[in-house]
Amino acid sequence: MKFSKKSEYGLRALLELCETYGGRVLQRHEIAERQNIPVEFLEQILLALKRAGLLASRRGVRGGYALIKSPEEITLGQVIRILDGPLAPISCVSKTAYQKCADCPYAAKPSCPLQQAMGEVRDAIANILDHYTLSRFAHSK
Amino acid sequence: MKFSKKSEYGLRALLELCETYGGRVLQRHEIAERQNIPVEFLEQILLALKRAGLLASRRGVRGGYALIKSPEEITLGQVIRILDGPLAPISCVSKTAYQKCADCPYAAKPSCPLQQAMGEVRDAIANILDHYTLSRFAHSK
DNA sequence: CGAAATCTTGAGCAACTCACTAGACAAAAT
DNA sequence: ATTTTGTCTAGTGAGTTGCTCAAGATTTCG
Structure with missing residues (x-):
């Protein structure tokens, strides 16, 4: 992680x-x-x-x-997604790179407990990183 | 991630x-x-x-x-730390497995911009996973 | 007791990823 | 033309992931 x-x-x-x-x-x-x-x-x-x-x-x-863009326009989330790929902790909750789980028995069902919990995590991470701009980042130096 | x-x-x-x-x-x-x-x-x-x-x-x-423990006593955070290691996105912000960055020029300085941002992420993740119990997890099935 | 069923331990392994290196090439300035 | 830079592609060693295998220990049942 x-x-x-x-x-x-x-x-x-x-x-x-x-x-x-x-x-x-x-x-x-x-x-x-x-x-x-x-x-x-x-x-x-x-x-x-x-x-x-x-x-x-x-x-x-x-x-x-x-x-080429102003530091206010660039977020840590953007940068990390470019260099590291999607933020989601498991791919079935990714908004930018969703993929259905192959082996999970809940994949077919209406709801998956893992998905719910991991979805919350994903949202929390994205919420921080997609609102954290480079200007704020650089300024906190 | x-x-x-x-x-x-x-x-x-x-x-x-x-x-x-x-x-x-x-x-x-x-x-x-x-x-x-x-x-x-x-x-x-x-x-x-x-x-x-x-x-x-x-x-x-x-x-x-x-x-051996009741589902209310076990959190997703505990389980993930057992199986995957610390939750922190970089080790210099881990509370359970802190490690000073070797090469970061801010390691010596009073504050590091990366540490601040990543610390927020760590706290957000831990906050969710350390309060999400197995009982809630299993119940949402 | 002995056989069968189950967990326990440790080793091994192919594929992949990570962090980095190397080298040939293209363009800009002098 | 030469030097200084970025551009691109490929390679590589170490480590991790996800999984398999085989030998052993413990319990139950007949």
Whole structure:
């Protein structure tokens, strides 16, 4: 029931990018050094965030990465879903990636006790993370 | 950010055991069949729950497993921690298994933004699961 | 007592995921 | 043209997950 390093590194990297938002770009090695993250691994994370539309990048000599959206528009939930997949603790209660349980005897029935409990958990997690913006995140530093 | 099959199977097995609480014992194959769980795998789960003091067992011809505590006294949080380990999404916010982050630059500082956000998540999860009893769980079936 | 039924223990294993590494390639600046 | 950056794809070692197997211990019943 843990978040991966990917999410953790991703959030820490965004923390740095929030600071220079609207200003200069940051290069991967700058982020990596300040946040103590293996640079090639960080790269994959930054690229994923770029593909998801959160970051822009420029190659070449004065290249680097920059936030493309304002920190108020980005939530921790978004970031974690990009890097770690759905938040739901079991897939039959996921709203973004629902999947019917294959082996659960309650799958066919009208209600499943597990689903009810896990649904509450999912909602609680999503409620926090989908309302926690990067601006608040970065500001609490 | 998922719970394992172990927790899922464990909870489903306890669902069955709640039904016969105070009455007869259940054998692993009965539970396995009804809940559609591989019997040898289930066994490991039942033994873990036994070692944790939730179940009693008897060997031999009329043997089987039975709940040793009342369903009101057992919470989903307890069960999941037994089978899956701590609930916290990152170990630096775990109350039952705290561990200082090795590489985080905020580890030394007075406050860490990640810790604050993840702490809220941890509390929300624990709040639900540590108050959700097996009796409520089984009753919602 | 002895056989059958059941739990107990420990080991093993294939597939997968995680965290990271490496290397070739593309584009931008000088 | 060369250097500096990002881009992409693939690989890899360690660990975890989900499960299987086999040998043993204990209880009941005939």
